Amino acid sequence: MLTKRIIPCLDIKDGRTVKGVNFVDLRDAGDPVELASAYAEQGADELVFLDISATQEQRKTFASLVKDIARHINIPFTVGGGISSVEDVAPLLEAGADKVSINSSAVRNPQLINELSKAFGAQCIVLAIDVRKIDNTWIVHTHGGKNPTDKKLFTWAKEGQDRGAGEILFTSMDHDGTKNGFAIDPLSKLHELLTIPIIASGGAGSMGHFADVFAFAKADAALAASVFHFGEISIPELKEFLKNHNIPVRL
Amino acid sequence: MKVILLKYNAGNIQSVSYALERLGADFEITDNVEKILSADKVIFPGVGEASTTMASLKSKKLDQVIRNLKQPVLGICLGMQLMCKHSEENNTACLGIFDEVVKKFEASKEFKVPHMGWNNLILTNSWPEKTLENSSVYFVHSYYVPVNQFTTAVSDYIVPFSAAMKKDNFYAVQFHPEKSAQAGEQILKSFLDI
Structure with missing residues (x-):
């Protein structure tokens, strides 16, 4: 039986993990490779690395980091941040990344989804969609949720699938950081609408929130950062909890 | 022992090369026919689309080479699919080592396609070894090989399908061992070790 995936997300700047990480037994919590290996050991199903570097110089560091990650970890991982062309993606996949995620650049240029899907296959193209609810409508935002666009969540997600995205990474910026649970309603509607897998993100605060997003929103995977980085939720305990709630997980 | 990727x-x-590195294997990545023929083991990786990948093999004349190998050969993911006779993916004629047809998964809201993530193995033969019974491995694929006489491990997604196959010196897995943790x-x- 296909299991639900648990995905820790690491923000990277200048080759280092950014958010304060308070993780047991790490010599260097700022070292993405060491943190990633620890998550893989604990039973994380996949990892996501987001490059939030501001400069070209820092981006070069990221490409060599991807190679280092691929050398050391034995589970799949996605990289994202600042990808806007086929030329940006090729070196990341060649370095050993399994998938790339695109966000603002796809909103600006939707044809990018078609181009990447054709060049590398749908299975490695993750369309990340950040949304906020404005006047009762889920509106797509760019730049970390700062800038509203003219796109609506459901039409954009469907368009992304039709253009060749292999997976949707949904983040509710209204829920992100609140630790009050995932946005169950729009995620359920996405599940009804799409035939590609959906990763839920934004709002994880307790193990029950993960159970809810799998049981009620039928998400294929759930992504979180701080609850894992600060050790508030441990992955082995989370998986045991989910198993006890009849959610299929890899133990 | 020399392994060719x-x-x-x-x-x-x-x-795959990083995974072999982690295992301390002595391997070389090459399309040199002489080196391939003299290798102890050959690994045939694969991610991509069937028809362009077959065309790439043919342009290097590797299609004939692979078919006639006598040493143990391991096909991975698309590599396994290309070892079959035919693929529904862009109606592609493949290598024909396994006399089977590769089919497309029918997507629905209940069963998303690609089949992406960790699924368990039900073993039906002596390879993969018994200690791997029910272990989870990582899959990413939209096409599958139905269960057949060569199937040695089954996984279930929409339908039971071949997760591993074996015929003579040819071994094949649909999942990605290079991304499947300890299993x-x-x-x-x-x-x-064969």
């Missing part, structure tokens, strides 16, 4: 336009060559490492190691 076939060099052509497959997407996961780097990941994957065990399978790669068991192939290297």
